Amino acid sequence: MSLPTYDQLMLPLMRLLSELDQPIKISDAADVLAERSNLSEEDLNQTLPSGKNIFKDRVSWAKTYLVKAGLIQQPERAYCEISDLGRTIDLKNLNAITNEFLAQFDGFKSFKFGKKNEDESEVKTLTDAESLNVYPETQTPEEMIQTTTELLKSNLKNDLLQIIKDKSPLFFERLVVDLLVAMGYGGSHQDAAQAIGKTNDGGIDGVISEDRLGLDKIYIQAKRWENTVGRPDIQQFKGALADQVAKKGVFITTSSFSKEAIESAKKSGIVLIDGNKLTSLMIEFGLGVQIERSFHIYKIDQDRFDEDNF
Structure with a gap:
């Protein structure tokens, strides 16, 4: 019901x-x-x-x-x-x-x-x-605002993803760097840029610091793909992580993950970021987007009308 x-x-x-x-x-x-x-x-x-x-x-x-x-x-x-x-x-x-x-x-x-x-x-x-x-x-009016906002956000995400897919794989790797730095990973942008897209080591596209001190590392795979990422791709990434004795990995793609890939990643502690999640994070952290217009919703300040406060 x-x-x-x-x-x-x-x-x-x-x-x-x-x-x-x-x-x-x-x-x-x-x-x-x-x-x-x-x-x-x-x-x-x-x-x-x-x-x-x-x-x-x-x-x-x-x-x-x-x-x-x-x-x-x-x-x-x-x-x-x-x-x-x-x-x-x-x-x-x-x-x-x-x-x-x-x-x-x-x-x-x-x-x-x-x-x-x-x-x-x-x-x-x-x-x-x-x-x-x-x-x-x-x-209700608030629900209408929310529905309209979600519709605009959905259209924006589709446009973002299409632009990313039209760019080169190198552009995508740089975009991943920008996003991870915006999220607080990698220390400086220069450090992150030096770390990613350099390894070519069995399914690992880059390594980035989890914190500014570099106490822990996150291994990255960034794939600008159209096809669904399957379990074999996750298994390959998992094997590459094992070779590096790595504990943390993030697989980022412009496409999506199969059910088997998702289950395989869960068992290994690998974080998956598909195209939908990628564009959501870009909007959340202001990467590749800008605020066109904003508005405020006001409510009564009850303290202002509390006579005991005067």
Whole structure:
């Protein structure tokens, strides 16, 4: 059973509040809805990358949309209750509450489609129907940001990988050096550059220091390949490590690893970095990419409003 979307939680939340004769904390309401959902603990414990609990966050957004429509009111911070307007809604015979349903209420339209300014001209030019299509009903605003970010990141990774594959093997070796140094390995870039791409020793393309003092070494194999890396390639690398009495090895490729290769590497303590992981690390450490635009998401600073602090 999948988690209900925030719009799917609006009707259950309204029905819960209609049963109560006093305000309830939104966190407590989320707990009640969780108990009624028959969802597993694993499902209910899912979190966003930001660390927020997905189910509780969706309940919170359901509350926000209903408040904007005037169906729920907040007598005090963190509490909510059904409003007089909300009590006029026939909840028993209602199948769902959606953004389209809420669009009949002026408060929600102002929130969703933009308020009018002093000269009565619309801030936004989209029609209500167009705006509803712009904002999917299945995701909260934070989830939409996350989904869009992941989509942009996925496209960027594909572009990065294609550029790398179009370059020479020597370029790839240098790129590996840049990445390892950016990650904190190899001491100086000069030391790392001298160490990698020099050995040609039975499957080892280079050696790099694990720390700036050079107390331990990491043996590298860097392959700009199209084909899947199989178990024999890992076995060859494993044998080369054994010849060097090496304890640590990293196999980096622009392609992918077979299931057998992954199992073989696990048994030997070899770290595998495929094309997907490679481009993820490049983005994480700012190698070959730059920030085009950034934005901030703000929240209330509760300490600032704590009267005891004044």
